[in-house]
Amino acid sequence: MNWALAIPEIVLSVCGMGILIVGVLRRQDSTFLCSMLTLGAFLLAAILSVSTVQGIGYHGQFVIDPFSGFVKLLIIAGAALCLILALDYNRKQRISRFEFPVLMLFSVVGMMVMASASNLMTLYLGLELQSLALYVLAAFARDDVRSSEAGLKYFVLSALATGLLLYGISLVYGFAGTMDFAQIARAASDPVHVSPGLVVGIVFVLVGLAFKISAVPFHMWTPDVYEGAPTPVTLFFGTSPKVAAIAVMVRVMVHPFGHLTDQWHTLIVIVSIASMIWGAVAAIGQANIKRMMAFSAIGHMGYALIGLAAGTAVGIRGLLVYMVIYVFMTAGAFACITAMRRNGRSVEMISDLNGLARNDPALAGAMAVAMFSLAGIPILSGFFAKLYIFLAAVQAGMWTLAIIGVLTSVVGAFYYLRVIKVMYFDAPAEQFDARSPSLTFVAAVTTLFTTFFFLFPAPVVGAAQAAAQALFG
Amino acid sequence: MIATIAFYVFAVVLLVAAAMVVSSRNPVHSVLFLILAFFNAAGLFLIAGAEFLAMILMIVYVGAVAVLFLFVVMMLDVNFAELRSGFQRYLPIGATIGAVLFIELVLVVGGWSIGPLSEGARFAPTPANVHNTAALGRLIYTDYVFLFQAAGLVLLVAMIGAIVLTLRERKSSRHQIIRLQNSRTVAETLEMVPVSLGANINTLGIYRPKVTEPEEVLADESDSEALLGHHGGGSGGAGAHHAPEVR
Secondary structure (H helix, E strand, O other), X not given: OOHHHHXXXXXXXXXXXXXXXXXXXXXXXXXXXXXXHHHHHHHHHHHHHHHOOXXXXXXXXXXXXXXXXXXXXXXXXXXXXXXXXXXXXHHHHOOOOOHHHHHHHHXXXXXXXXXOEOEHHHHHHHHHHHHHHHHHHHOOOOOOHHHHHHHHHHHHHHHHHHHHHHHHHHHHHHHHOOOEHHHHHHXXXXXXXXXXXXXXXXXXXXXXXXXXXXXXOOOOHHHHHXXXXXXXXXXXXXXXXXXXXXXXXXXXXXXXXXHHHHHHHHHHHHHHHHHHHHHHHHOOOOOEHHHHHHHXXXXXXXXXXXXXXXXXXXXXXXXXXXXXXXXXXXXXXXXXXXXXXXXXXXXXXXXXXXXHHHHOHHHHHHHHHHHHHHHOOXXXXXXXXXXXXXXXXXXXXXXXHHHHHHHHHHHHHHHHHHHHHHHHHOOOOXXXXXXXXXXXXXXXXXXXXXXXXXXXXXXXHHHHHHHHHHHHO | OHHHHHHHHHHHHHHHHHHHHHHOOOHHHHHHHHHHHHHHHHHHHHHOOOHHHHHXXXXXXXXXXXXXXXXXXXXXXXXXXXXXXXXXXHHHHHHHHHHHHHHHHHHHHHOOOOOOOHHHHHOOOOOOOOOHHHHHHHHHHXXXXXXXXXXXXXXXXXXXXXXXXHOOOOOOOOOOOHHHHHOOOHHHHOOOOOOOOOOOHHHHOOOOOOOOXXXXXXXXXXXXXXXXXXXXXXXXXXXXXXXXXXX
């Protein structure tokens, strides 16, 4: 049964429970200690997930392959960046509690389970574990009305999406007779005689997962939740859960439903186009930078889905590279948003950035790099992300998607460049409070990655290539 | 023969009880009928040879859910008669939806076909010579142990979440500090008063519990008294509760 396959998850969960005990038993405030322990646990899990043997275990419920390894590393990296940012933010907002890192850790366990799912039940439980922790994290600033609202809103809508997903799973189970990915693939191997019930099931599964990556038309929760949640949690929403959800979507579509490409392909194309367009257009009118980032996330998910729509190994490689780059540039942008504090209070209007370049050139530089990269300006990493995706689309002969992608990139560049214009050309506003070292660290790491990705793309692209091959192989 | 009689007895009582659950005017009676229905359903499971399901039904539903439900019904004091008042108004739309659902059901059952693999899954035989409780146990704790543990983690997160979102440390809450309570000695709290033979107790004066009318419990009692109780936490729960009377 090879239980050793799940060692990273097991170790991480045990660490989580240990940290919980440490936090409860220590009399004084143990948030810092618990956060550091959690970071250590993340590091340990990352090392373990690189080094575990590959194969399928637990009666076919759990799989370790290059794809899951790649996704897990990215999930852990994203979560670690968020945790570092949260350390200082939570203290200043007086919501510093040791449960925060613990919840984040369990959420990561859920995402890792999702990445390794090779059975619909594993997928569902992983998804539940990560969502449940996210509901609480969104409402973590419980005395703040907006945060509570974000938590409740996310809870209700996400529960609905989970219900749809579960309905889809039950349909698939009913019509395929199994929940195991390999056996579903066998049951659905004849695209001509596939039962309509199975197709309906696939559509519902797709809808449930599209909600989690906030693709249009299942994106309604995103702006409100992004705005209301504490900023590091917003970043968390934007990185690891999206990576996990899109990874599981890719695995489900490519592996068990791989023979039914004709049935779900159009759906992915429509969702992708709608996300790109809505993400570009709706962001223009936003005054709140967290809301703007929400629409930006919607748009970027649209671009990433092009890789899945292409349906080839090259497309999946592009999608994985895109997610890596997206995680780092979003983290860079949010590091700067977290730094937006005035007189001990967090401010989040785009106009609050007025003339930042004169008050704090380093911060403005980091923000500018993040924005240019999100817009896809050449030599920054965001450009290469889009390049790999569009390349795959063109190779697969999907010119429409590629052209719409380029056009919406141009529209989207408008609101990213507006932020830069505000920072560099407007009259300076009052200075921000001094930023903390942890925040500077995150901003520096992500900015360096974003700027110099073009020099060393080989490790990331190579690993993504291996991951994509594993899925198709 | 006996099994058949038992089946009909259980089935009839189950149906009657179920009908009474929805038709009874008193919500408490409804819940009691619900419990009766659970018991009879458990009996049916026993006849079908699924003793594990029967036990689970008794333990989980009768034991926990029904009692909990009874509490909710009794505490909420919901006026169910009022809830039913809209019955006639919503009857047409309800009937329409019901009809649509029924037609769907008919269509689904009419177009029934069984998937290639579900045949095997449906008739998956119980392993020979194994009790069905043991067979279920093997499924849950051996074959699906990973999912079982993951579900456990989900519950753990739910618990942490509930605590994070609702637990508030109040300054005024009375914690029991067992250490202080145990280290309390007689000398700290009681005093030996030497009383000479034949002396009048009134002139010496000793503390005795006052006999007063029981005070009405005020809503904000916790504020003033709890503070007092907290500082005097060393004297333990019982002492703190008597403090107001001595005062």
